[in-house]
Amino acid sequence: MKKFPNPKGPLSLPEEKKRTTSEGSFYERVFELARQVPKGRVTTYGAIAEASGLKLSARMVGWAMNGAGHVKPRVPAHRIVNRNGMLSGKHHFATPTLMQELLEQEGIQVKDDKILNFKDVLWLPGTKPTAKRSAKK
Secondary structure: OOOOOOOOOOOOOOOOHOOOOEEHHHHHHHHHHHHOOOOOOEEEEHHHHHOOOOOOHHHHHHHHHHHHHHOOOOOOOOHHEOOEEOOOOOOHHOOOHHHHHHHHOOOOOOOOOEEHHHHHEEOOOOOOOOOOOOOOO
C-alpha cells in the first residue's frame, strides 16, 4: 500500500522533490517568494511557480504551501490564492475560516471564499511592492 505524507504533520519531502538548484530546493524558493508578498496583497500559485522557474508547477506550489505552517521563518501562506482569487487552500489552515480572517486583518475583502477586489490586490513576484491600485470605473 502506498503511503502519503500527513498534510498536517512536519514537512517531509520525497527524494524527487528535494532536488536542489543553485538557489536551493524548489520548496525553499517557493517559501522565499511567498515571504515577499506584501501585507495587504496576494499572489497566485501560478505566479510563484513561474517566478521560481517552473511555469507549469502551480500544483507543486500548492503542495509546498500545504507544509508552510511548519517552516521557519514563517511563511504567509494565507496570501497565496488560486488564479481566480479563490481561497482554495483554506482547508489546510487550523480552522476553516482562518485564511479569510488573516486576509481581512490585512484589509483584503473576501466574500464566499473569493477576494472581491482581486485585480487591485494582486502582486506578482519580481515587482516592487506598490500601493494598492484604486478601483476606477
